[in-house]
Amino acid sequence: MPQTSLIDNPLLRVSRPVSACSRCRSAKVKCDGKLPACSACEKAGRANECSSASDQFARGKERSYVAALELRVEKLEKQVRYARERKASMALHEEDSLPTDVDRKDSMAAIRVAVQRKAVMKQEKADLDSLVSDFGLLSVDATSRDAEPSVSGGSAFAKLMAVSCYRHRLPEPRSNDLPSQQDAQRLVQYYMDNIYAMYPCLPEQTMWAVLGNMYPQGGIQQSLKFADYWLFWTVLAVASIAQSRGMGDPFYLDGVDFIARAVPYAERALAPGVRSTVPSLILLTQYAMYDPRHFDPWHCMGFTARVVIEMGLHQDPAPHDVKDKSDLEIRRKLFHCVYALDRTISMGHARALTFTDSTVDVGLPSSTELGRIPSISGHITGPQSNNPALHLFQLRKLQSGWYQALYQAGESVIADAQSYLWKNCHELREWAEQLPPTLPNEIRRAMDIELEWSYVYCLVYSPRAPHMTEYRQSLIFEHAVSFIEKIHEMVFETGQTPFTSYYDVMRVYFIGGQLISILRGAFELLVSGRPAALPHSDATGVPAPPIPHRFFQQQFEDNLQRSLKALRFVDETLGKFGERWEDALQLLNMFGQVSGEVRGLLEQRALQFGMGQGMQQLPMQQQQVM
Structure with missing residues (x-):
């Protein structure tokens, strides 16, 4: 989906609440707009009294944060269409609305004509700037869930991603049939042996469970979620396109076809506030790194990093809050996969990092013994070693340190730069x-x-x-x-x-x-x-x-x-x-x-x-x- 203008693809500012609740408004205190009750009301023990000042968020009419954004987007889109129609109409009737039969000797009349025309153009520009500004004030809250989905069944978050990340329209899928089970297993194994070894962004058994449910032994397919379909098709897409060596070869065509099969599930699979969204976004970013023609890896990475930050995965929980060590390991793997990808893409473009090291406090995942490695000992059925990923994470940490110090910290000369x-x-x-x-x-x-x-x-x-x-x-x-x-x-x-x-x-x-x-x-x-x-x-x-x-x-x-x-x-x-x-x-x-x-x-x-x-x-x- 090519980008056309700032109005069609606005820059988004974040973390601004839609409206303060009635209690915070009357007390004139800051309200973070969290639903169903803001932090101020929760601390005061009046969470049950928290309600928005607007009728849209009145008690009994609660709506999710993303749903409210969708209504606002719809309203602003109507205003944009009206402004464009008004602009076309004014251009058509400009000669009727402004005096043109001015005597050339009458300099004052000529000045009045110029001033009036300039005022009209200035007002039109102000109207459009106001609309763009309103779009920019829409916030993307990656931790809020869609309790009340839109009519189309998708989330505003996924739609914003589509506008920003899609570069060219994907072709229609060549078939609605599943690939053969043997081909699917081969691609999943290729992904696990190679890409997963460097970016363990999800439990290995999750992918194999999804694969088993797609091809049940009894012939009756199990109930699958939208995220499961997204995971299945994107893993096949990454594994296939990673083997491509030429534009238009079978691996490339299969990869594009698989990602086209995955896209219809994006609006439901990429749900804000759900941890499974993070590996889904990581997979999309990985695909974009192989296929920048159809997806923008820079914007994919930006959305992924923002979700991780807003979910708090960039900070380890306090030791007394850790009740499940396996869950802590999953958090750390997710974050460091995003960290490694962000450093790869940001340094590749010579751009600023999405987040700095000073904001991060996450330990490395626990090291495991190397044991058997698929590329050396052949196929294995158990979980694989994450040690290659640990080495990559350590390298990205070293790179990130001097990249920020040398290229992202101003232009003052470092004392003893040689050392x-x-x-x-x-x-x-x-x-x-x-x-x-x-x-x-x-x-x-x-x-x-x-x-x-x-x-x-x-x-x-x-x-x-x-x-x-x-x-x-x-x-x-x-x-x-x-x-x-x-x-x-x-x-x-x-x-x-x-x-x-x-x-x-x-x-x-x-x-x-x-x-x-x-x-x-x-x-x-x-x-x-x-x-x-x-x-x-x-x-x-x-x-x-x-x-x-x-x-x-x-x-x-x-x-x-x-x-x-x-x-x-x-x-x-x-x-x-x-x-x-x-x-x-x-x-x-x-x-x-x-x-x-x-x-x-x-x-x-x-x-x-x-x-x-x-x-x-x-x-x-x-x-x-x-």
């Missing part, structure tokens, strides 16, 4: 060293690529750490080239992993741009292979991280060769991604434009000295510290 950068690099290295060797190969490869991307993102220029030393430039160069080589190998040699989403396209373009920038700023240093001077560090400072030393099995490659090959790898990787995401081809074209100057310098140097000169740099390269 701060070195400290972050050491933490990233320690995280990588504690990864267990038993991780599945695909997960390990994805973690390695994440690590190289994190090094570059942390070390590149920031207003809060603006001073670029030769050593820092060398580090950026090495990790950027390593990232490009690893993701190129993944795409062309070992095959894309289930974790390869549209955000990997953005990462390749970002790292390629940073490589161009660092080559442009330190061309002679990097191309010559001269070892950068080790920066000075006092007794209390953090030592600099070592510059990675690259060895090659067949032949030594100097930095000139590696630079040219890295730029070629960026082109090839974006071109390969272009078979899957059409935006990758636009980024490929843009990268060709921004890299033209540096490519020319590198090719000129290669022609001038010849590629064989790289063998003379071997002793100098060996001087670099591991």
Whole structure:
């Protein structure tokens, strides 16, 4: 559903009550508008006396908060239509309503005409601005439930999501029949073995129970909720589209078809105030990361994070309030899945995080022994280990810390910024060293690529750490080239992993741009292979991280060769991604434009000295510290 205008898709402000209750209004105290009784009346022991000042919320006529918003939306939509009709009518009869037969010599009459026309236009603009403002004052309360659904049977929350998150209309489902049970089981197992291993957003037995109810042994389907249908179809959609490698291949077409089968259940499945809504939104966000053509992952993530915050999942309950440890584990898994996705998407877009770390107080889920991992030991029937997810959560926590400090905390320079950068690099290295060797190969490869991307993102220029030393430039160069080589190998040699989403396209373009920038700023240093001077560090400072030393099995490659090959790898990787995401081809074209100057310098140097000169740099390269 494309966005057309601010009136059709207004920005929403939140957490403003519809109306104060009569008791708070008469006492002139703040009312939070909570239903069925506000907090002030509850504290005063007069919850049974709490009633709204308006007849709409009078005793005996209570309606849910979302239902009230729907009535307000309907009223405002009528006002918008009236304003547009009035505008068209005024444009049609402007010559009749304003004097036009003015003598040109009569300057005062001409001025009056201009002033009157300007006043009409100003009033019209004010009317439209007022309507947009009224829309903006509508609040989205994710913790209120629809006790009285609308006539259409859906929630205003789901409708707002549809307006914001749908980019292009989905095709009609190709069939109303269920896929074969074997195909459904295969897709669910693929999701559990791969996506679920990194984002355990729901109890594993829940998905298998839904699958069993969709294909009952006796042939009689069990009673299923709307959330169950949504869960079934979205899991199939994510599992299918995660295996797609080209636009229009069978996996892509099946994924789009499955999500189209899920959408009719969205208005009832995405119910505010219900915890099952959170994994439902997580699944939609995951799908959007693979299919940004039909869904906007940024807006999907925004809705998901808002629901989590308003449900209070960003804060662990007090220890004396924890009665069920398993429930606490579910809360923590839900929150950290949302946390990890939010950091992935926000950093990918280089935008502000949906919520900061200072507002969060949630412990990590309990660690379990690795035991058997599906990718190593084959199919297992019991619950899987969440350890891969724990490692991802820890990495996102590290990334979030320096991302906020370097890019989201103003432009004042950090005191001893160099030590701060070195400290972050050491933490990233320690995280990588504690990864267990038993991780599945695909997960390990994805973690390695994440690590190289994190090094570059942390070390590149920031207003809060603006001073670029030769050593820092060398580090950026090495990790950027390593990232490009690893993701190129993944795409062309070992095959894309289930974790390869549209955000990997953005990462390749970002790292390629940073490589161009660092080559442009330190061309002679990097191309010559001269070892950068080790920066000075006092007794209390953090030592600099070592510059990675690259060895090659067949032949030594100097930095000139590696630079040219890295730029070629960026082109090839974006071109390969272009078979899957059409935006990758636009980024490929843009990268060709921004890299033209540096490519020319590198090719000129290669022609001038010849590629064989790289063998003379071997002793100098060996001087670099591991």
